[in-house]
Amino acid sequence: MGPKPPDVGGEVLRRDVGLGEEPYRDLLMATADYLWQVDADGVLRELVARDSLPLQYEPGELIGRPVLDLTPEGARAALGRRLSSQLAARAAVDRLDILVLRKDGVETTLEVSARPIFDAGGVFRGYLGAAREVGDIRASRRELEYRDRLRVAVARAASELVGAASVQVGAPRALGILGEAMKLDRLLVFENRAEQPGPVALLFNWSASEVPAKDAPLGEPLQDDGGEWTQAMRAGRAYVAQAGEVDGLIGQLLDFAGAKTILFAPISVAGDWWGTLTADDCKSAREWTAAEKEVLTMFAEIVGASILRERHQLERARAEQALNLSSHHDTLTGLVSRKLFSERLDRAIGAVASGGPRFAVLYVDLDHFKDVNDTLGHPVGDVLLQAVAERLRSVTREGDVVARFGGDEFAVLQFGVARPEDAAGMAREIIEVLKEPFRIAEHNLHMGASIGIALQEAGAARAETMLSHAELALYRAKAEGRRTYRFFTAAMDTEARRRVVLADELRRGLAGGEFFLVYQPQVDMRQGRIIGVEALVRWRHPTRGVVSPAEFIPAAESNGLIVQLGEWVLRAAAYQTRAWMDRGLAPPSVSVNVSPIQFRHPEQLEDFIGALVRETGLPRGVLQLELTESALMEASMAQADVLDRLHRQGLKISLDDFGTGYSSLDYLHRYRVDEIKIAQEFVQRMVDNRGDGAIVRAAISLAQALELRVLAEGVERADQAKMLADWGCHEVQGFYFARPLPADEVEKLLAQRTVKPASAPVA
Numbered sequence: 001m002g003p004k005p006p007d008v009g010g011e012v013l014r015r016d017v018g019l020g021e022e023p024y025r026d027l028l029m030a031t032a033d034y035l036w037q038v039d040a041d042g043v044l045r046e047l048v049a050r051d052s053l054p055l056q057y058e059p060g061e062l063i064g065r066p067v068l069d070l071t072p073e074g075a076r077a078a079l080g081r082r083l084s085s086q087l088a089a090r091a092a093v094d095r096l097d098i099l100v101l102r103k104d105g106v107e108t109t110l111e112v113s114a115r116p117i118f119d120a121g122g123v124f125r126g127y128l129g130a131a132r133e134v135g136d137i138r139a140s141r142r143e144l145e146y147r148d149r150l151r152v153a154v155a156r157a158a159s160e161l162v163g164a165a166s167v168q169v170g171a172p173r174a175l176g177i178l179g180e181a182m183k184l185d186r187l188l189v190f191e192n193r194a195e196q197p198g199p200v201a202l203l204f205n206w207s208a209s210e211v212p213a214k215d216a217p218l219g220e221p222l223q224d225d226g227g228e229w230t231q232a233m234r235a236g237r238a239y240v241a242q243a244g245e246v247d248g249l250i251g252q253l254l255d256f257a258g259a260k261t262i263l264f265a266p267i268s269v270a271g272d273w274w275g276t277l278t279a280d281d282c283k284s285a286r287e288w289t290a291a292e293k294e295v296l297t298m299f300a301e302i303v304g305a306s307i308l309r310e311r312h313q314l315e316r317a318r319a320e321q322a323l324n325l326s327s328h329h330d331t332l333t334g335l336v337s338r339k340l341f342s343e344r345l346d347r348a349i350g351a352v353a354s355g356g357p358r359f360a361v362l363y364v365d366l367d368h369f370k371d372v373n374d375t376l377g378h379p380v381g382d383v384l385l386q387a388v389a390e391r392l393r394s395v396t397r398e399g400d401v402v403a404r405f406g407g408d409e410f411a412v413l414q415f416g417v418a419r420p421e422d423a424a425g426m427a428r429e430i431i432e433v434l435k436e437p438f439r440i441a442e443h444n445l446h447m448g449a450s451i452g453i454a455l456q457e458a459g460a461a462r463a464e465t466m467l468s469h470a471e472l473a474l475y476r477a478k479a480e481g482r483r484t485y486r487f488f489t490a491a492m493d494t495e496a497r498r499r500v501v502l503a504d505e506l507r508r509g510l511a512g513g514e515f516f517l518v519y520q521p522q523v524d525m526r527q528g529r530i531i532g533v534e535a536l537v538r539w540r541h542p543t544r545g546v547v548s549p550a551e552f553i554p555a556a557e558s559n560g561l562i563v564q565l566g567e568w569v570l571r572a573a574a575y576q577t578r579a580w581m582d583r584g585l586a587p588p589s590v591s592v593n594v595s596p597i598q599f600r601h602p603e604q605l606e607d608f609i610g611a612l613v614r615e616t617g618l619p620r621g622v623l624q625l626e627l628t629e630s631a632l633m634e635a636s637m638a639q640a641d642v643l644d645r646l647h648r649q650g651l652k653i654s655l656d657d658f659g660t661g662y663s664s665l666d667y668l669h670r671y672r673v674d675e676i677k678i679a680q681e682f683v684q685r686m687v688d689n690r691g692d693g694a695i696v697r698a699a700i701s702l703a704q705a706l707e708l709r710v711l712a713e714g715v716e717r718a719d720q721a722k723m724l725a726d727w728g729c730h731e732v733q734g735f736y737f738a739r740p741l742p743a744d745e746v747e748k749l750l751a752q753r754t755v756k757p758a759s760a761p762v763a
Contacts, residue, residue, distance in 0.1 A: 032130040039126040056103040090116045153181030163439040175206035185211040186280035233266040238293040265300040305698040330404040333389035341403035345463035360423035362412040363470035367448035369408035395429040427451045427485035450477040451485035518740035528754040532589035535573035566598040578616040585750040591624040596631040602642035620650025647672035680714020
């Protein structure tokens with residue numbers, strides 16, 4: 001708040017010293033910008049100012065003027081009532097903010113303190129006081145607070161839009177969040193329909209309560225005249241139009257909106273200018289700030305990405321509806337019925353004898369689905385079943401058959417199963433995709449699935465026999481902990497024994513030093529500079545060689561050994577970093593993955609990391625924890641508190657596999673996240689898949705708007721690296737620059753400080 005203006009006396013001050021005398025001058029220079037005296041009528045009689053031109057006036061121009069003459073006309077009546085009350089009560093004034101006009105017409109704020117003065121006979125003569133200019137200080141503070149509000153608002157609006165059942169549902173609510181935060185009069189989305197010349201279509205709109213809504217199209221054809229505004233839209237830039245300064249279509253839009261000024265932000269879909277986000281101010285010729293332009297341009301990009309995603313979904317839905325015209329389909333989900341599934345399974349069994357493809361039946365049951373129906377009602381349960389069906393479609397391949405048998409039971413007929421691992425891979429995909437939360441009717445629903453698998457090699461002669469085998473395997477999966485799968489084969493018991501053996505071997509491996517770390521560099525492509533490394537655990541089995549983490553990590557998570565293994569990884573990575581530091585070669589940061597199972601014990605994790613940092617003496621900001629998006633979305637209050645404390649101790653938090661938990665983005669401003677890592681599945685498909693490219697680009701833009709670091713995983717080709725750089729993401733990780741390497745090989749790269757791209761793209 002700065003120093004308090006001088007106390008110029010008690011409640012009653014007898015006036016016997018001139019303001020220009022030395023004691024007051026000294027006091028003024030120490031604590032205030034002005035000392036002043038007004039008479040009993042509120043007329044300025046004396047003034048001493050730090051500046052030779054107070055409020056840009058000559059001192060003589062102010063003496064003899066009523067204080068109210070110096071205030072803006074709009075604020076004069078309210079201030080007059082306040083001052084009349086003060087004068088009548090002879091009350092002291094303590095730190096009162098008064099809006100005044102400088103001589104050049106610019107408004108500024110004075111913070112005023114004063115005490116009443118009386119003559120020797122006790123007659124009230126006016127006020128003696130001090131003031132200081134605080135307008136610039138408070139304006140800067142308000143600007144910073146406003147920018148913070150905008151960042152939170154755009155994150156909330158993006159979460160609302162992306163998490164809604166459709167753009168039509170989410171867009172109006174998202175526009176409202178952003179419009180209220182920016183105190184706009186109206187926020188509209190127009191579609192150009194440039195591919196089919198015709199009226200400009202108003203698709204979505206939000207209006208402040210006191211502003212007339214606009215819910216009709218403009219009704220005029222869009223003419224791309226190559227003018228300044230269309231050039232800005234096609235270049236991806238914001239454009240501002242003021243009433244009376246433009247004509248043509250923009251002038252018509254201003255008249256249509258009844259606006260004094262409009263800010264236009266382009267909406268692009270699949271690289272083409274699709275439409276426009278317009279922000280209206282109907283009351284004044286608003287001066288749009290850089291932060292407002294940035295936020296609206298960013299939100300327009302998110303709208304475009306959402307429209308593209310929905311367009312792909314609709315195209316896929318239409319294709320599937322064309323196949324579901326018969327009565328052999330489930331009416332709720334559109335999936336194949338049990339009857340048709342059994343018919344196709346019988347045909348597949350008969351075709352194997354004549355060289356047809358081998359296959360597997362996966363019987364899928366949702367865990368605890370009954371709780372949803374019981375607590376939220378059957379309508380919500382029905383929407384959930386439809387969403388489950390869509391996710392099952394998303395992980396199956398063309399030619400596979402997906403069915404709903406009734407209730408919460410589904411089945412998949414998977415073709416091309418050459419070995420049991422093919423069916424197991426499909427089962428894992430289903431479990432993972434159904435583990436992600438479902439956003440339905442304002443609820444985040446967390447589901448799981450258990451799966452029973454029957455392979456064609458089991459020798460079943462009929463469809464119902466295979467289904468019975470798959471169902472028995474499903475019961476076994478549910479009995480052994482849910483969210484898992486089991487085979488009905490002769491190998492099922494062997495597999496169970498193998499898992500027990502694997503658990504014992506994991507314990508022995510931890511005790512016998514069979515685990516080791518490799519490190520994959522993270523690179524800033526602009527200079528080829530190494531900005532960090534990610535520590536990755538490997539297992540050198542004494543008889544099987546190096547075992548894939550995809551095999552032993554799930555096993556460690558299922559039997560609880562992941563906590564002990566995770567602590568070993570943290571300790572090994574921290575001591576290796578300390579060794580590099582002692583040789584002057586330490587990378588700026590070292591990332592370590594934290595399992596969601598490990599994160600379920602937040603206090604234990606916090607205590608371990610605190611002791612480890614003290615042991616190794618690692619400086620703040622070096623150690624970085626990577627948590628999956630799903631782990632953060634499901635975080636409890638205790639887990640959130642631990643993250644906050646770790647962040648304050650200097651650890652960085654990275655959000656791994658960003659984009660795979662797309663149903664909510666609230667956690668981006670609820671938790672202390674420093675960096676997001678875009679999931680490699682999006683990065684690796686973005687060049688050839690516009691939908692994935694739109695998601696990657698939107699994630700980059702969102703991270704930049706929230707001032708978070710963004711790193712892309714899985715960069716394997718030069719065209720991927722170039723596309724990311726063009727979109728403003730320069731920090732990457734992947735085979736294109738370096739594979740995971742042993743510590744001694746990483747040390748050589750750290751000594752060079754840079755790394756060059758691979759000579760040829762990785763296939």
